[in-house]
Amino acid sequence: MxxxxxxxxxxxxxxxxxxRTAVIYKDDxxxxxxxxxxxxxxxxxxxxxxxxxxxxxxxxxxxxxxxxxxxxxxxxxxxxxxxxxxxxxxxxxxxxxxxxxxxxxxxxxxxxxxxxxxxxxxxxxxxxxxxxxxxxxxxxxxxxxxxxxxxxxxxxREEDVAEILYTSGTTGIPKGTMLTQGNLFFHADAIIGVLELNDDDRALMVVPMFHGYGITVMLCCFVVGTSFVLLDPFNAEEVFQVVEKYKVTFLPMVVAMYFMVYHHPDREKYDLSSLRIGISGASAMPAQLMQDASGALDITILEAWGLTECSASATIQRMNMPYKEGSVGLAHPGVKVGVMDDGGNLLGPSEVGELVIQGPLVMKGYYKRPEETEEALREGWLHTGDMGYYDDEGYFFMVDRKKEMVNVGGEKVFPREVEEVMYTHPAIAEAALIPQPDAKLGEIPVAVVALKPGASLSEGELVEFLEGKLARFKVPRRVVIMESLPRNPIGKIVKKDLVRMLSEE
Structure with a gap:
């Protein structure tokens, strides 16, 4: 490139x-x-x-x-x-x-x-x-x-910072990720090659453009010289209408969107035959939904994995290679993805460790945060905080997160931030935010709290309290009130016990 x-x-x-048309918005x-x-x-x-x-x-x-x-x-x-x-x-x-x-x-x-x-x-x-x-x-x-x-x-210049995207990173404290002009173009070029996009394609831009995902879709379209239709907010029936009217071929969405499109009762009333390819990013797509949505829309849906610090993605499934359930695909061309142990040693196939990334799509650093930058980019690799492995054919698989974040339909919710706000409520003595599996969004945030002696608090009251202080996707969808929260010998709340307790209900 x-x-x-x-x-x-x-x-x-x-x-x-x-x-030639670049953008379509409200029929203009x-x-x-x-x-x-x-x-x-x-x-x-x-x-x-x-x-x-x-x-x-x-x-x-x-x-x-x-x-x-x-x-x-x-x-x-x-x-x-x-x-x-x-x-x-x-x-x-x-x-x-x-x-x-x-x-x-x-x-x-x-x-x-x-x-x-x-x-x-x-x-x-x-x-x-x-x-x-x-x-x-x-x-x-x-x-x-x-x-x-x-x-x-x-x-x-290519090395100039083009954008700063804020991510909570591994600590939950928002950090500005500096992505250069070169980062953005290398990433877009990698995606174009895998998806085999050309100037006859037309995309639907329904993922938010304030995310790295949306920026990537825009640049992919402009690099190949094609167009996209802007749609906001997401509405499944409007997706069908736009695809039918404008003969959309490329459908980039997040898991929750594919879920709603697949389950919409009027889907079969529309002509969606122009679609040829989709991509799912921002959160893991359940294998059953991948199969159901691909079959219903008669398209290939490729899943990508990455993070803001690598311009949005570092691996993606391939059009012309076998699909492996649970895999997030292979590394982008020109990008190295490895698996590293806690000692900084690269591991071999099937060995689980932290996924690390090298390549021209890796960020310049965190804005005004040299120590966090050094920590994230140590040993010449971007450390993702995600745990996984690769097989003998180079397919990567995610197995767990080091981070405690809750992934709500692609929106990253970091417990520490929400917990700090919960602790400002006068009735709360202990608070924890944990994930709970959800068929539509992948995960939802659940608040588990213990109250101060003599205090009272309902689920609705806590939700109302948080809604005025946090973005909607960060607000717990469920509140569990306990007498006390489990702690380890040094006094730290044991969240895995809370997750287990809720899963056994």
């Missing part, structure tokens, strides 16, 4: 493909030439405000053209895009804005309740840009309309 930057990619596509088509012109104008407008090289621009938007324009405009400026999970609450958003040193926030006014309170806590962002009118912000379309059409003479 010829090394490209986001800027070079879009400029070349506009020059070579002109009026945007050509590559129009998209590049919009990006150029918005980049000039941001430059006029004072946004420059290495500045951070937070993007808190649903799947929409403004997300794409802002993401690419950052590259045109040599600035850094910081996608924000749209489900974040005020506390989480404030942390991300402060930690990332964002100078601007591009958002929808539906988050307006946060803006004024956050803006009162300097030093935070200087400029608020909204997609719809909002008294305290600048309107996106007006700002874009004022931007010059002249190309910006700013050099962007």
């Amino acid at each position: 010829v090394a490209l930057t986001l800027k070079e990619l879009l400029q070349s596509r506009a020059a070579e493909m002109g009026e 088509s945007i050509s590559y030439r129009e998209l590049e012109a919009r990006v150029n104008r918005f980049a000039n407008a941001l430059a006029g405000l004072g946004v420059g090289r290495d500045d951070k621009v937070a993007i808190m938007l649903n799947n929409c053209p403004e997300f794409i324009v802002t993401f690419f405009a950052c590259s045109y400026l040599g600035a850094v895009a910081v996608p924000v999970n749209i489900f974040y609450k005020e506390r989480e958003l404030e942390f991300l804005l402060r930690d990332s040193d964002a100078v601007a926030l591009v958002a929808t006014p539906s988050f307006a309740e946060f803006f004024s309170r956050i803006a009162e806590k300097p030093p935070l962002f200087k400029w608020l840009i909204t997609t719809e009118p909002y008294a305290e912000g600048q309107l996106f379309r007006e700002l874009e309309g004022k931007g010059s059409g002249e190309p910006l003479d700013i050099e962007v």
